[in-house]
Amino acid sequence: MDKRQLLLDAALKLFVEYGFHGTPTSLIAKEAGVANGTLFHYFKTKDELVVALYVDIKSRMSGYVFENAKGQATFKETVKEQYLASLYWALDNQLQFRFVEQFKNSPYLAQIAPDEIEASIKPFHDMLNKGIKEKIIKPQPVDLLFTLISSHTYGINQYLISGNFPKAKQHQVISESFEMLWAMIT
Amino acid sequence: MDKRQLLLDAALKLFVEYGFHGTPTSLIAKEAGVANGTLFHYFKTKDELVVALYVDIKSRMSGYVFENAKGQATFKETVKEQYLASLYWALDNQLQFRFVEQFKNSPYLAQIAPDEIEASIKPFHDMLNKGIKEKIIKPQPVDLLFTLISSHTYGINQYLISGNFPKAKQHQVISESFEMLWAMIT
DNA sequence: ACATTTGTTGACTGTTTAGTCAGTCTGTAT
DNA sequence: ATACAGACTGACTAAACAGTCAACAAATGT
Numbered sequence: 493m494d495k496r497q498l499l500l501d502a503a504l505k506l507f508v509e510y511g512f513h514g515t516p517t518s519l520i521a522k523e524a525g526v527a528n529g530t531l532f533h534y535f536k537t538k539d540e541l542v543v544a545l546y547v548d549i550k551s552r553m554s555g556y557v558f559e560n561a562k563g564q565a566t567f568k569e570t571v572k573e574q575y576l577a578s579l580y581w582a583l584d585n586q587l588q589f590r591f592v593e594q595f596k597n598s599p600y601l602a603q604i605a606p607d608e609i610e611a612s613i614k615p616f617h618d619m620l621n622k623g624i625k626e627k628i629i630k631p632q633p634v635d636l637l638f639t640l641i642s643s644h645t646y647g648i649n650q651y652l653i654s655g656n657f658p659k660a661k662q663h664q665v666i667s668e669s670f671e672m673l674w675a676m677i678t
Numbered sequence: 679m680d681k682r683q684l685l686l687d688a689a690l691k692l693f694v695e696y697g698f699h700g701t702p703t704s705l706i707a708k709e710a711g712v713a714n715g716t717l718f719h720y721f722k723t724k725d726e727l728v729v730a731l732y733v734d735i736k737s738r739m740s741g742y743v744f745e746n747a748k749g750q751a752t753f754k755e756t757v758k759e760q761y762l763a764s765l766y767w768a769l770d771n772q773l774q775f776r777f778v779e780q781f782k783n784s785p786y787l788a789q790i791a792p793d794e795i796e797a798s799i800k801p802f803h804d805m806l807n808k809g810i811k812e813k814i815i816k817p818q819p820v821d822l823l824f825t826l827i828s829s830h831t832y833g834i835n836q837y838l839i840s841g842n843f844p845k846a847k848q849h850q851v852i853s854e855s856f857e858m859l860w861a862m863i864t
Numbered sequence: 865a866c867a868t869t870t871g872t873t874g875a876c877t878g879t880t881t882a883g884t885c886a887g888t889c890t891g892t893a894t
Numbered sequence: 895a896t897a898c899a900g901a902c903t904g905a906c907t908a909a910a911c912a913g914t915c916a917a918c919a920a921a922t923g924t
Contacts, residue, residue, distance in 0.1 A: 495901085495902085508785075509785060510785055511698070511699060511784055511785050511786075512697070512699070513697065513698070513699025513700055514699055514785065516880075516881060516882085517881080517882060517883080518880090518881080518882090526902080526903090527902060527903040527904055528883090528903080528904060528905090529883090529884080529885085529902070529903055529904065529905095530901080530902055530903070531883095532882085532883060532884080533900090533901070533902070533903095534901095536883095537882080537883080538881095538882065538883085590783070593783045594783045594784060596783075597776075597779045597780045597782075597783045597784075598697055598780060598783075599694075599695060599696055599697050599700065600697075630858075632854075635837065635840075635841075636834075636837050636851070636855075639833045639834070639836055639837045640830065640833050640834070640837075640855075640858070642833065643829040643830060643832050643833030643836070644826065644829060644830065644833070646829050646832075647825045647826050647828065647829030647830070648822075648825070648826070650825055650829070651821065651822050651825045651826075654821075655821075665822070668818075669822075669826070672816070672826070672862045672863070673862070675861055675862055676858045676859070676861055676862040677858070681871085681872085702910075702911060702912080703911080703912060703913080704910090704911080704912090712872080712873090713872060713873040713874055714873080714874060714875090714913090715872070715873060715874065715875095715913090715914080715915080716871080716872055716873070717913095718912085718913060718914080719870090719871065719872070719873095720871095722913095723912080723913080724912065724913085
């Protein structure tokens, strides 16, 4: 068992339940089943743990999305597969999703370097630019389009979580909402 | 000077900068220019202050939106005015907006009674239902539509804040994005 | 004038917290 | 076998914290 991972898992669960500052490091260590000091062996400070958890989750998520969305025939299919992959990932990783949203709306976000953020969204920007050049997507600024797609995805996920639908219904909502999104940006 | 309001103002500023738990009550009192104990005269606990601030901001915001959006001729104009009012309010009250987002994504949200949340969104639900009945809006579940509109609004606001555009450009983005939103839901 | 409530103060307290540290354990290389 | 490094421990500490309280001030009612 990798104790670093145990600590990250425990921190994720507790942060979502109690918030960053509402969760003592001692509780994280206890939940992970390791000694107090072990936490500070892997993470110099509590802040470092919070940021490391964010970075870790982000990389897993984009890994998943790109893994599932590569090799589509048409442009629309590529966009759709990325959209679907994002939502299925969020549904299967609700703790992670909620942590990321909490993090993004907290002062911690300032600890992520702007160019790191930029790098993580660059692939999407490039894809959208391609769509604009091919006259498939509305000629709007790419970061506007990206923001709209992101918040649309976020909204649908909120809806799916709060509604607690069966798998088939979830799939239907996701499919239909993609068509609504597509209608908006093309 | 109303010291309760001074405390709310100070808390808002500091919560956005340092987060809820990252802001000591002593600092809030100092920023407000009142004694430590005065904070606990108006708010029994720190949690109560956080929740009171949220309720206060929410009521100001919906007051503003409804004040500005009443008495429109057509259904589309009513929806549009509400959309515009929300965005202009958010632009003029960025601290409040950021606080609300931080609150909504934090465990504090659980302290707001579900029926209170429901009551606050009821007017919007009713309006959307009307639009569906009149066959103007897509026959989707109202809470799905509401979530989509909310997150769209959130996204546009994020874009406007990060871009730091002149007033004229802001207006243009808001107008154009409403048409995109309208295209999506009709 | 007096009484009573309501607002205000800041020193104080008991508890909680992030982070330290001296030392133990475990694996690996020589 | 021995040496060494890195993982790991949990008791400990110094600081920070939310909330209390006894005393005082201002306003309000009678």
